[in-house]
Amino acid sequence: SYELTQPPSLSVSPGQTASITCSGDKLGDKYACWYQQQAGHSPVLVIYQNNKRPSGIPERFSGSNSGNTATLTISGTQAMDEADYYCQAWDSSTASPVVFGGGTKLTVL
Amino acid sequence: EVQLVESGGGLIQPGGSLRLSCAASGFTVSRNYMNWVRQAPGKGLEWVSVIYSGGGTYYADSVKGRFTISRDNSNNTLYLQMSSLRAEDTAVYYCARALSPWGDYYMDVWGKGTTVTVSS
Numbered sequence: 270s271y272e273l274t275q276p277p278s279l280s281v282s283p284g285q286t287a288s289i290t291c292s293g294d295k296l297g298d299k300y301a302c303w304y305q306q307q308a309g310h311s312p313v314l315v316i317y318q319n320n321k322r323p324s325g326i327p328e329r330f331s332g333s334n335s336g337n338t339a340t341l342t343i344s345g346t347q348a349m350d351e352a353d354y355y356c357q358a359w360d361s362s363t364a365s366p367v368v369f370g371g372g373t374k375l376t377v378l
Numbered sequence: 379e380v381q382l383v384e385s386g387g388g389l390i391q392p393g394g395s396l397r398l399s400c401a402a403s404g405f406t407v408s409r410n411y412m413n414w415v416r417q418a419p420g421k422g423l424e425w426v427s428v429i430y431s432g433g434g435t436y437y438a439d440s441v442k443g444r445f446t447i448s449r450d451n452s453n454n455t456l457y458l459q460m461s462s463l464r465a466e467d468t469a470v471y472y473c474a475r476a477l478s479p480w481g482d483y484y485m486d487v488w489g490k491g492t493t494v495t496v497s498s
Contacts, residue, residue, distance in 0.1 A: 270439065300482030304423070311472060311491060312415075312423065317484035355423050359483030365425070365438050367413065367476075367483065372422035 271360050273370035280376045287343040289373045291356030294337060299358045301339035303332060307352040316341060343375075351377045380404035380487050382473050387492030394463050398492055400456040400473030408451045411476040413485060414458045416469035424469075427458065428476070463496045
């Protein structure tokens with residue numbers, strides 16, 4: 270089955286840039302999306318189709334996907350961005366087509 | 379307003395069965411890809427199952443043969459029938475709508491979740 274790998278944790282200072290990676294075999298040949306989950310809340314979509322932001326998501330969130338790695342970048346990170354972030358991809362050719370990465374805990378300190 | 383509301387969770391003994399429901403408003407369940415995603419305590423998100431608009435269903439290996447996803451078009455509701463429950467099925471279960479317009483796949487609407495605890 271397809272697997273996506275994320276670093277378990279990342280720490281950044283307020284105002285710095287946070288880059289969260291998601292690795293998978295030929296991930297660049299698929300579309301990646303990203304979810305933010307703040308403590309005690311449901312996940313929220315922050316990036317879809319590799320680099321598109323849903324309405325209401327701040328411009329400081331951006332995404333890219335090439336080769337084996339998708340990256341979520343948060344520019345000018347704010348304290349409110351502290352959360353768990355999950356990448357997700359879809360492989361329609363498999364029996365279990367939806368895959369999440371293990372998640373990255375972003376700490377802003 | 380587009381909304382999903384899950385219900386049906388609770389405490390169940392190992393080996394038991396439970397049916398989760400997800401009531402949708404603001405859109406039509408049968409015209410969308412509808413998913414169940416779960417999150418065990420302190421763990422990450424795990425995709426469980428999807429029912430496509432065409433009716434096709436798919437499952438994670440961890441629940442295949444034990445869980446069944448279905449929908450009631452007249453009530454605009456998604457279901458997850460869970461049987462032979464195990465301790466490792468303990469989780470918050472979310473339903474989520476997925477869009478797949480250009481060969482991609484992303485979940486843009488999520489419910490607040492319902493908690494399933496499997497314990498004796």
